[in-house]
Amino acid sequence: MIEQIREKARELLESGELDVVIGYAEGSDPTRTTPIFCRKPEDTDKLVLDGRCVNTLPAYLNKRHEYPKKGWKKTGIIGKGCDIRAITQLIAENQLKRDEVYIFGAECEGVVAHPEKWDGSLHEGNCASKCSACDVKIPLDTDFYPGEKPEVDRSGPYMVSAPALATLVKMDDEDRFAFWRDDFDRCFKCYACREVCPHCSCNICITDRTMPSWVDQAAHTKGVFGWHLTRAMHLVGRCTGCGECTRACPVNIQVDLFNQKMKEVIQESFDYKSGYSMEVKPPLITYNTDDQETYIR
Amino acid sequence: MAKIGVFVCQCGNNIARTVDTADVAKDASEQSGVVFVEDYKFMCSAPGQEAFKKAIRDHDLDGCIVSACSPKMHEATFRNAAEAAGLNPFKVEIANIREQCSWVHNDKEIGTAKSKDLTRMMIQRVKYNRPLERYRMTMTKRALILGGGIAGIQAALDLANAGTPVTIVEKEPSLGGNMARLSETFPTLDCSQCILTPKMVEVQNHPLITIRAFAELEKLDGYIGNFKATIRQKAKSVIDKDCTGCGDCWEKCPFTVESEFDMNLIKRKVIYIPFPQAVPTVPVIDRANCPKFLKDKCGICADVCGPDCIDFTQEDEIIEEEFGAVIVATGFELMPNVYKEYGGSSMPQHLIPKKMNKKQRAAQPRSTSGRLPDVINGLEFERLASASGPTGGEIRRPSDGKKPKTVVFIACVGSRDASKGVEYCSKICCMYTAKHTMLYNHSVDDGKAYVFYMDIRAGGKGYEEFINRAQDEGAEYIRGRVSALRKKGDKILVKGADTLQGCAVEIEADMVVLATAMVPQADAIDFAKTLGISYDKHGFYSEQHPKLMPVDSSTGGIYLAGACQGVKDVPETVAQASAAASKVMQLFSKEELMREPEVAIVDKEHCMNCWDCVTVCPYLAISPEEVKDRNGNVVKMVANVNPGLCQGCGLCNTVCRSKSIELQGYTDQQVYAQITAFEGAFV
Numbered sequence: 001m002i003e004q005i006r007e008k009a010r011e012l013l014e015s016g017e018l019d020v021v022i023g024y025a026e027g028s029d030p031t032r033t034t035p036i037f038c039r040k041p042e043d044t045d046k047l048v049l050d051g052r053c054v055n056t057l058p059a060y061l062n063k064r065h066e067y068p069k070k071g072w073k074k075t076g077i078i079g080k081g082c083d084i085r086a087i088t089q090l091i092a093e094n095q096l097k098r099d100e101v102y103i104f105g106a107e108c109e110g111v112v113a114h115p116e117k118w119d120g121s122l123h124e125g126n127c128a129s130k131c132s133a134c135d136v137k138i139p140l141d142t143d144f145y146p147g148e149k150p151e152v153d154r155s156g157p158y159m160v161s162a163p164a165l166a167t168l169v170k171m172d173d174e175d176r177f178a179f180w181r182d183d184f185d186r187c188f189k190c191y192a193c194r195e196v197c198p199h200c201s202c203n204i205c206i207t208d209r210t211m212p213s214w215v216d217q218a219a220h221t222k223g224v225f226g227w228h229l230t231r232a233m234h235l236v237g238r239c240t241g242c243g244e245c246t247r248a249c250p251v252n253i254q255v256d257l258f259n260q261k262m263k264e265v266i267q268e269s270f271d272y273k274s275g276y277s278m279e280v281k282p283p284l285i286t287y288n289t290d291d292q293e294t295y296i297r
Numbered sequence: 298m299a300k301i302g303v304f305v306c307q308c309g310n311n312i313a314r315t316v317d318t319a320d321v322a323k324d325a326s327e328q329s330g331v332v333f334v335e336d337y338k339f340m341c342s343a344p345g346q347e348a349f350k351k352a353i354r355d356h357d358l359d360g361c362i363v364s365a366c367s368p369k370m371h372e373a374t375f376r377n378a379a380e381a382a383g384l385n386p387f388k389v390e391i392a393n394i395r396e397q398c399s400w401v402h403n404d405k406e407i408g409t410a411k412s413k414d415l416t417r418m419m420i421q422r423v424k425y426n427r428p429l430e431r432y433r434m435t436m437t438k439r440a441l442i443l444g445g446g447i448a449g450i451q452a453a454l455d456l457a458n459a460g461t462p463v464t465i466v467e468k469e470p471s472l473g474g475n476m477a478r479l480s481e482t483f484p485t486l487d488c489s490q491c492i493l494t495p496k497m498v499e500v501q502n503h504p505l506i507t508i509r510a511f512a513e514l515e516k517l518d519g520y521i522g523n524f525k526a527t528i529r530q531k532a533k534s535v536i537d538k539d540c541t542g543c544g545d546c547w548e549k550c551p552f553t554v555e556s557e558f559d560m561n562l563i564k565r566k567v568i569y570i571p572f573p574q575a576v577p578t579v580p581v582i583d584r585a586n587c588p589k590f591l592k593d594k595c596g597i598c599a600d601v602c603g604p605d606c607i608d609f610t611q612e613d614e615i616i617e618e619e620f621g622a623v624i625v626a627t628g629f630e631l632m633p634n635v636y637k638e639y640g641g642s643s644m645p646q647h648l649i650p651k652k653m654n655k656k657q658r659a660a661q662p663r664s665t666s667g668r669l670p671d672v673i674n675g676l677e678f679e680r681l682a683s684a685s686g687p688t689g690g691e692i693r694r695p696s697d698g699k700k701p702k703t704v705v706f707i708a709c710v711g712s713r714d715a716s717k718g719v720e721y722c723s724k725i726c727c728m729y730t731a732k733h734t735m736l737y738n739h740s741v742d743d744g745k746a747y748v749f750y751m752d753i754r755a756g757g758k759g760y761e762e763f764i765n766r767a768q769d770e771g772a773e774y775i776r777g778r779v780s781a782l783r784k785k786g787d788k789i790l791v792k793g794a795d796t797l798q799g800c801a802v803e804i805e806a807d808m809v810v811l812a813t814a815m816v817p818q819a820d821a822i823d824f825a826k827t828l829g830i831s832y833d834k835h836g837f838y839s840e841q842h843p844k845l846m847p848v849d850s851s852t853g854g855i856y857l858a859g860a861c862q863g864v865k866d867v868p869e870t871v872a873q874a875s876a877a878a879s880k881v882m883q884l885f886s887k888e889e890l891m892r893e894p895e896v897a898i899v900d901k902e903h904c905m906n907c908w909d910c911v912t913v914c915p916y917l918a919i920s921p922e923e924v925k926d927r928n929g930n931v932v933k934m935v936a937n938v939n940p941g942l943c944q945g946c947g948l949c950n951t952v953c954r955s956k957s958i959e960l961q962g963y964t965d966q967q968v969y970a971q972i973t974a975f976e977g978a979f980v
Contacts, residue, residue: 063905064905093907094906094907094908095905095906095907201905201907202903202905202954202955203902203903203905203955204903204955205955206954206955206956209956211965211966212965212966212969212970214956214965214969234954281912284952285909285912285913285952286912286913287913
């Protein structure tokens with residue numbers, strides 16, 4: 001599978017159709033892979049694709065990063081199904097044009113929850129929870145797919161895949177607050193969750209704004225709550241559920257629980273799944289004269 | 298260091314009764330940056346304003362707080378005073394300690410504490426107020442009038458006589474609207490067409506008025522002073538500049554269809570003018586019914602036309618024109634399908650089989666026929682009574698042309714009852730029903746008119762007298778509702794109640810006239826969306842303020858006239874049309890347009906062009922803009938606000954995640970300072 005992708009990537013880089021191909025290469029130790037930017041055709045030999053490829057590469061396509069400003073006309077990117085969902089959402093939000101990217105897709109078996117758990121193969125014990133309910137293992141929108149792409153029914157709802165969410169929603173307010181207070185106690189605001197997110201696209205994040213300073217910048221209870229709740233609200237109807245925020249967290253806070261819950265709410269209220277269409281606008285920025293709420297009409 | 302003046306108004310006793318204004322002033326004087334404080338009986342009075350101006354000059358103030366009534370009342374007063382004293386008007390803020398304090402609290406201590414809070418909040422806010430300049434923009438001094446009924450005609454004449462070029466767009470082939478259908482008008486019983494047609498002729502001959510009949514507005518872009526209208530001139534199939542209106546074509550045309558103008562009571566030709574006094578007197582071909590278009594047969598009209606102006610190949614024309622103001626005068630229609638309520642089905646008559654078996658009869662709702670032919674609505678009666686109508690002004694019933702000896706008029710059909718129609722009072726029906734009884738009594742000497750009514754609402758000049766006159770002339774008024782209409786031989790059995798006598802009433806009538814509720818045009822809501830104006834739940838267009846701005850729509854530069862805004866009779870419609878025209882004159886009387894600067898502004902450095910603001914903006918005021926480097930290369934795209942269109946609603950501010958769009962005069966800094974100054978604020 002990866003051989004075909006390598007071959008195609010090499011061919012497109014040689015012909016000059018693509019300026020760069022973003023993919024995965026062997027990392028610093030056998031349990032890890034690292035993102036690679038293939039600029040030369042021979043670099044494509046380094047490409048790998050397996051259960052260790054956890055990173056959500058479309059974050060590099062976000063204009064907040066400097067890469068899109070390097071003058072690359074067309075970027076190739078190797079994407080798992082969930083990554084391609086993120087690309088679709090970036091296009092829907094005008095952060096990217098479809099003709100600026102060339103998407104290499106492949107069937108995904110799932111990825112490991114964390115590189116530490118990699119023991120040479122992917123199995124129930126080390127697979128990321130997001131993969132259990134995935135309906136894009138065969139990716140949606142690809143320019144290159146090795147072999148024949150089968151049709152998949154994706155009409156079902158988003159499946160909430162974090163087991164912790166089920167217990168969390170059952171808690172009463174006090175316990176739930178205690179849960180988050182204890183978890184957030186560890187947060188020291190490194191903003192790793194923001195940096196890995198493919199959808200955090202602001203040039204200046206609201207938390208870095210100081211005139212006025214809406215979100216308290218200190219890493220105390222108020223500042224941390226302020227940040228995480230703001231982040232959650234800013235991703236409502238936009239998060240495509242790659243789970244990178246939780247994986248990247250150095251102190252193991254399950255920050256994507258907020259996003260998972262909000263995805264459920266958006267789906268119920270507006271019948272909207274982010275990352276499945278480039279045309280449908282996210283519900284929080286649109287209004288419909290047939291809305292169930294009369295005040296909006 | 299800021300130099301802020303605080304002016305606390307006692308408003309006579311209005312504020313001072315529950316707010317210790319001296320204490321509020323003392324508290325304000327202790328705030329940092331406050332250099333002048335005044336506690337005064339009436340700040341808005343001439344001496345109060347003088348004191349305000351003097352303080353600005355003497356103390357060189359760079360910000361002012363007036364703690365007084367709602368900014369809706371006197372914000373403009375004090376901003377103008379500040380401007381006169383040399384301070385930027387947008388450096389003045391109002392703390393509302395009347396509507397929000399003294400009027401809603403009884404306890405003086407609470408009222409005072411809250412007034413102090415509000416004043417303090419404003420002091421902190423005004424420190425971040427930036428001086429703003431009003432926007433000046435040019436305008437096109439031409440008016441667009443949508444609808445050529447009496448409202449549109451009146452507004453057009455008023456404007457044109459004041460020197461403003463006007464274009465009237467009318468969807469029918471002729472001006473006139475519903476008023477042209479009326480026979481006579483209450484309360485003076487003068488002939489409707491006799492008072493309307495001179496105005497129509499005046500419109501036609503006025504050099505400043507352009508009539509676009511048989512045309513519709515497709516799209517309206519732009520903003521107050523600078524609208525761009527896209528008008529579809531439907532194909533008349535007649536070259537109107539050559540047509541003399543001689544009438545040869547419609548006289549010779551061998552095909553007929555039901556006349557909409559005559560409420561389908563009579564036939565008209567397929568090439569037609571709706572009524573003899575039509576303006577313009579240019580016929581149109583009804584292509585949906587013309588055999589030339591259906592099967593390429595006939596073409597007699599082209600043969601007989603002297604000036605040779607029949608053009609079967611004519612196509613719809615799209616015209617784009619610029620206007621500075623728009624008057625919406627699209628009128629009303631009568632509520633459709635009300636016959637069902639009184640025993641008829643709403644099934645068109647020709648679809649109902651003449652002979653029915655028992656089963657079919659049982660399936661018919663409460664009636665053996667469809668709509669009973671002699672149950673008609675108010676406008677149909679108007680045509681029967683009109684001298685130019687199908688019966689030449691003699692009242693004859695539609696089924697067999699006999700003179701009806703007994704006529705029952707039913708008021709409030711479809712109105713004043715949300716379960717059977719609309720909940721509002723249709724307002725004009727009491728009057729026109731009284732008029733109908735009189736017209737009937739004048740036409741049929743030995744006839745008897747009965748009126749079933751709920752209440753008589755005759756609140757107008759000469760209206761009550763008119764009702765009395767109708768009763769004196771023989772109409773019998775029965776207070777009560779009608780439960781059913783049944784066909785009985787060639788008569789209609791009217792079953793009703795007389796609630797004053799407390800008994801059931803049955804009348805065998807020759808004809809029944811329903812005073813059907815006035816409702817907005819069927820496409821009123823879609824049209825409102827085309828225009829970008831707001832409307833109520835019935836589809837009537839909403840005025841800006843029910844008392845003080847009755848002709849302004851919710852969108853600047855668009856004004857309302859006539860029944861599209863709510864039920865109205867002719868005098869009210871004319872009054873509102875003149876009012877709308879005067880609003881337009883007021884707008885056009887200035888050299889250029891001044892817009893308040895409280896509009897959104899984009900931080901172009903940080904805008905990340907997600908276009909969420911573009912999507913949410915209800916006024917279409919935000920559009921993408923290219924940012925170019927000095928070589929002309931596009932560096933990035935950012936949002937750009939058109940200050941002419943922006944209404945300052947702030948929706949864009951709320952969706953912008955990166956806080957790259959702000960409302961001038963309501964910046965985050967101002968609001969944040971205001972919130973943090975509140976003692977109980979959790980920040």
